[in-house]
Amino acid sequence: MRVLVIEDDRETAHFLQRSLRESGHTADVAGDGEAGLAMAREGGYDVLILDRMLPRRDGLSVVQTLRAEGARTPVLILSALGEVDDRVRGLRAGGDDYLTKPYAYTELLARIEALARRPAPEEQATRYSVGDLSLDRLSHKVTRAGEPILLQPREFRLLEYLMKHAGQVVTRTMLLENVWDYHFDPQTNVIDVHISRLRSKIDKSFAKPLLHTVRGAGYMIRDGAD
Amino acid sequence: MTALIRLLSSTPFRLTLAYMGAFVAAAALIVGFIAWRANDLLTNKVVETLEAEITGLREQFQAGGAERLAAVVAQRSSQPGSSLYMLIDATGRKVAGNLDRVPAEIDGTAQGSIFSYARPGPDGTRVSRLAVGVPVAVPGGLILIVGRDIEDLHRFAGSMGQLGLWSIALLSVLGIVAGLAVSRSVLRRIETITDASRTIMAGDLSKRIPLNGSGDELDRLSENLNGMLARIEELIGALREVSDNIAHDLKTPLTRLRNRAEAALARPEGAACYRDGLVKTIEEADELIKTFNSLLLIARLEAGAVAESMGPVDPAAIVADVAELYEPVAEEAGMTLETSVAKGLRLVVNRELVSQAVANLVDNAIKYSADERRPRPTDGVARPTIALSMTRVGDAIEISVADRGPGVAPEDRERALQRFVRLEKSRSRPGSGLGLSLVAAVARLHGGSIRLEDNAPGLRAVLTLPLRARAQEVTRAKPAMSPFLAGARQRAQ
Numbered sequence: 172m173r174v175l176v177i178e179d180d181r182e183t184a185h186f187l188q189r190s191l192r193e194s195g196h197t198a199d200v201a202g203d204g205e206a207g208l209a210m211a212r213e214g215g216y217d218v219l220i221l222d223r224m225l226p227r228r229d230g231l232s233v234v235q236t237l238r239a240e241g242a243r244t245p246v247l248i249l250s251a252l253g254e255v256d257d258r259v260r261g262l263r264a265g266g267d268d269y270l271t272k273p274y275a276y277t278e279l280l281a282r283i284e285a286l287a288r289r290p291a292p293e294e295q296a297t298r299y300s301v302g303d304l305s306l307d308r309l310s311h312k313v314t315r316a317g318e319p320i321l322l323q324p325r326e327f328r329l330l331e332y333l334m335k336h337a338g339q340v341v342t343r344t345m346l347l348e349n350v351w352d353y354h355f356d357p358q359t360n361v362i363d364v365h366i367s368r369l370r371s372k373i374d375k376s377f378a379k380p381l382l383h384t385v386r387g388a389g390y391m392i393r394d395g396a397d
Numbered sequence: 398m399t400a401l402i403r404l405l406s407s408t409p410f411r412l413t414l415a416y417m418g419a420f421v422a423a424a425a426l427i428v429g430f431i432a433w434r435a436n437d438l439l440t441n442k443v444v445e446t447l448e449a450e451i452t453g454l455r456e457q458f459q460a461g462g463a464e465r466l467a468a469v470v471a472q473r474s475s476q477p478g479s480s481l482y483m484l485i486d487a488t489g490r491k492v493a494g495n496l497d498r499v500p501a502e503i504d505g506t507a508q509g510s511i512f513s514y515a516r517p518g519p520d521g522t523r524v525s526r527l528a529v530g531v532p533v534a535v536p537g538g539l540i541l542i543v544g545r546d547i548e549d550l551h552r553f554a555g556s557m558g559q560l561g562l563w564s565i566a567l568l569s570v571l572g573i574v575a576g577l578a579v580s581r582s583v584l585r586r587i588e589t590i591t592d593a594s595r596t597i598m599a600g601d602l603s604k605r606i607p608l609n610g611s612g613d614e615l616d617r618l619s620e621n622l623n624g625m626l627a628r629i630e631e632l633i634g635a636l637r638e639v640s641d642n643i644a645h646d647l648k649t650p651l652t653r654l655r656n657r658a659e660a661a662l663a664r665p666e667g668a669a670c671y672r673d674g675l676v677k678t679i680e681e682a683d684e685l686i687k688t689f690n691s692l693l694l695i696a697r698l699e700a701g702a703v704a705e706s707m708g709p710v711d712p713a714a715i716v717a718d719v720a721e722l723y724e725p726v727a728e729e730a731g732m733t734l735e736t737s738v739a740k741g742l743r744l745v746v747n748r749e750l751v752s753q754a755v756a757n758l759v760d761n762a763i764k765y766s767a768d769e770r771r772p773r774p775t776d777g778v779a780r781p782t783i784a785l786s787m788t789r790v791g792d793a794i795e796i797s798v799a800d801r802g803p804g805v806a807p808e809d810r811e812r813a814l815q816r817f818v819r820l821e822k823s824r825s826r827p828g829s830g831l832g833l834s835l836v837a838a839v840a841r842l843h844g845g846s847i848r849l850e851d852n853a854p855g856l857r858a859v860l861t862l863p864l865r866a867r868a869q870e871v872t873r874a875k876p877a878m879s880p881f882l883a884g885a886r887q888r889a890q
Contacts (some may be wrong), residue, residue, distance in 0.1 A: 226477075255705050259706055271690075273682075273686055275683070294852070323680055325721055351718070351722060353722075353749065353751055353752060353753070355749065355752070355753040355756070356687060356690070356754055357722070357760060358760045358764075358832060359726055359760050359763070360724055360759070361723060361725075361726050364726045364729050365722075365727040368725050
């Protein structure tokens with residue numbers, strides 16, 4: 172995956188570049204808004220990591236310009252401004268995801284991987300399957316090894332999100348944002364409890380677990396061969 | 398002296414003066430006009446009388462010649478009145494008439510004029526009086542002077558004029574005195590406002606401008622200024638509170654973080670130990686970030702800075718969603734979360750913030766009830782319940798979270814009102830310690846409130862939100878922020 176990091180703080184930019192390389196991606200760095208826009212225009216990037224406040228051209232203006240030019244490269248906006256209104260503004264400008272500084276690298280990585288592999292709306296499957304688990308988005312039916320599994324509406328949406336990102340790490344915050352539409356941090360790890368409930372429904376009576384906990388990061392659903 | 402100068406240069410006085418000037422000018426104009434018209438009228442009257450007399454005398458002359466004229470003049474002169482006559486012949490000798498001599502003002506001219514003449518007064522002495530006279534040439538070298546005494550008229554006009562001047566003078570003096578009095582009283586009240594604001598500017602934010610209770614515009618102005626001061630004081634108080642909170646809530650974990658890193662470095666075991674130290678350092682940093690975020694959010698809410706993302710929301714959905722989020726958590730902790738909501742209501746709020754507030758309340762309730770170290774009830778035994786409900790109360794909705802935990806003893810609540818007093822048993826609990834503070838801030842942002850009640854046993858936290866989004870004004874009208882902030886700290890800690 173080719174990532175363009177548009178960030179004016181050199182240390183942060185190099186930390187991201189190094190970490191992304193260690194995670195097996197290539198990363199270029201642009202130090203200001205104009206340079207970032209020029210590099211993004213040349214294309215070839217799978218995802219842009221864009222700081223909200225940049226010298227020479229504001230982060231929001233970079234996204235707006237790119238979107239106006241028809242570029243559909245997913246953009247993750249990084250910002251020190253974490254209030255509700257700021258996030259709304261960032262997403263309205265054309266950003267695909269919004270992450271508040273300071274952040275954990277694992278969180279950032281999970282989010283850009285999810286963004287880069289996000290299918291275009293028209294390509295979205297109506298049916299997901301991982302191993303012998305399958306989920307039908309139209310009839311809202313879930314089966315494992317042919318046996319129907321009864322899920323609560325929210326559990327269904329949780330599983331749907333996990334399966335949509337099968338093979339990718341999904342963080343607790345991502346789940347809270349996408350399944351519950353909450354952008355705050357509950358004090359207790361409520362997500363863990365929901366996951367363990369879901370796990371007891373889809374994994375409990377089967378030999379091979381599909382829903383895995385990724386230590387220090389989040390969860391992943393995958394056909395547990397590896 | 399300076400007081401007088403200040404008085405004279407005050408706005409009300411200058412306004413009074415300008416008003417007075419205009420008024421006096423108008424009065425003078427009117428009086429002058431009346432005097433001019435009256436004078437004109439009287440003069441015309443005199444002229445008309447003179448002309449009539451001259452015509453009459455001409456007729457007499459034409460009828461009977463010089464003798465007849467002289468006789469008539471002599472006859473009319475003998476009658477008392479204000480008519481004056483003098484008939485002189487070509488040599489300048491007086492033939493008839495009641496004037497002693499030809500007045501110098503008329504002598505030798507063909508035109509009439511005002512002249513003065515002497516006449517015996519009531520006491521016998523001769524007094525000089527004013528008159529108007531016209532010389533008329535009579536054929537035969539005679540000159541007839543017909544005149545009219547206008548002394549009385551003149552006196553009358555003179556006294557009228559004086560009266561006018563005096564009244565204008567009196568008016569001006571009265572006006573200036575009234576102006577000074579008005580300015581002084583207004584100035585004195587403005588001075589009190591100025592004095593009060595000076596003290597306030599010097600740093601005493603608790604001082605207020607005194608009201609005189611009359612409810613007039615200056616009183617209303619003072620009242621509004623006082624309201625503004627209350628808000629400023631409150632904001633500064635909040636700011637101070639936030640900085641105190643930052644100092645307190647961030648320094649402690651920062652110290653811990655530093656100590657941990659130092660301890661890890663100091664240990665000789667090497668890599669594994671460093672790793673452990675780093676992991677713990679990151680955990681500590683994450684906690685710090687959480688606390689910092691909460692503090693910032695509370696500060697921004699206190700400043701009322703998120704109005705943009707308010708929208709109409711069904712409060713039942715907010716409560717139901719939070720209940721759904723926490724229901725498994727409650728169950729895991731051996732409790733039941735019971736929810737009851739009123740349907741069909743609409744609130745204009747920030748969904749995210751209200752959800753977070755309700756979530757914090759539920760989170761606290763679970764945390765505190767679960768911490769009781771009681772054996773987990775087995776099936777069949779009633780499990781402790783957390784009741785989450787949303788009801789409409791008048792023009793507001795109440796979201797209440799009632800638990801069966803240890804609650805907060807009333808005397809502890811009192812003590813908890815003091816800042817930074819933490820109850821012994823709450824020290825060991827996890828959390829940023831800002832949960833209820835945030836709830837209070839969210840409530841205030843939406844014009845609502847939060848209160849803690851005894852649930853006998855347990856604690857009942859009630860979040861009130863007004864149905865109408867009058868939000869800001871309502872919160873701003875209320876001073877004093879946070880008995881609950883301290884309570885919150887103690888509860889959520």
